[in-house]
Amino acid sequence: MLRDDESWKAMVSFCETVMSQKEADEQRREEATDVASSQNSLEIEQMDVETAFLIQRYYKNDKVDIMDCYVDADWAGDIVDRKSTTGYCIRLFGNVVYWKSKKQNCVTKSSTFAEYIALSEAVNEINLLINICNDVFVKICNPVKIYEDNSGALSIAKYGNFTKNSKHIEVNYYYVHESYKNGIIEIVKIDTNNNVADIFTKSLGNVKFIKFRELLNLKK
Numbered sequence: 001m002l003r004d005d006e007s008w009k010a011m012v013s014f015c016e017t018v019m020s021q022k023e024a025d026e027q028r029r030e031e032a033t034d035v036a037s038s039q040n041s042l043e044i045e046q047m048d049v050e051t052a053f054l055i056q057r058y059y060k061n062d063k064v065d066i067m068d069c070y071v072d073a074d075w076a077g078d079i080v081d082r083k084s085t086t087g088y089c090i091r092l093f094g095n096v097v098y099w100k101s102k103k104q105n106c107v108t109k110s111s112t113f114a115e116y117i118a119l120s121e122a123v124n125e126i127n128l129l130i131n132i133c134n135d136v137f138v139k140i141c142n143p144v145k146i147y148e149d150n151s152g153a154l155s156i157a158k159y160g161n162f163t164k165n166s167k168h169i170e171v172n173y174y175y176v177h178e179s180y181k182n183g184i185i186e187i188v189k190i191d192t193n194n195n196v197a198d199i200f201t202k203s204l205g206n207v208k209f210i211k212f213r214e215l216l217n218l219k220k
Contacts, residue, residue: 075108
């Protein structure tokens with residue numbers, strides 16, 4: 001493997017990022033990713049860099065998506081101000097590397113609008129992570145699959161079907177449609193009962209909570 005200064009520094013930065021993610025995951029009681037699962041200290045060794053290259057090459061030849069995302073929203077769930085809650089998680093090589101559960105800034109008129117706002121927030125983060133991955137030679141060549149359970153939000157994202165009732169979200173969130181048109185993302189319809197992002201929007205029953213926790217590769 002070529003070890004010029006530029007490549008070495010970039011891969012050291014990559015490993016440091018993964019190790020930092022491991023610490024953050026432990027604080028959130030999430031499982032560390034495979035890259036960060038080595039038992040050594042945070043000191044970066046030559047073996048860590050070689051391992052990072054090997055893992056990327058392995059996933060290139062495998063059926064696992066390098067990056068994907070699950071998005072959901074709990075419409076008007078706050079009984080005080082009726083604002084909705086955004087929930088999404090982004091996975092890299094099948095492991096959660098970023099997640100968010102946050103009340104939205106504005107009140108929406110329907111579940112479709114709430115879901116679309118959640119979708120737009122996720123796309124914004126995906127674009128950022130793609131740039132980070134590209135900087136450390138983890139090339140995201142294929143569109144990032146985003147799993148969404150709301151048909152109306154999918155229609156707006158794919159076809160730009162804004163109406164006068166949705167005009168209030170058009171300006172701020174139109175880049176979702178642009179990202180779809182440019183092949184950066186692919187929006188996939190998923191059954192509500194299989195949308196793991198639901199765990200980030202509301203309290204779930206024990207059975208569903210355990211199911212989604214396992215699908216996210218998390219342990220208690």
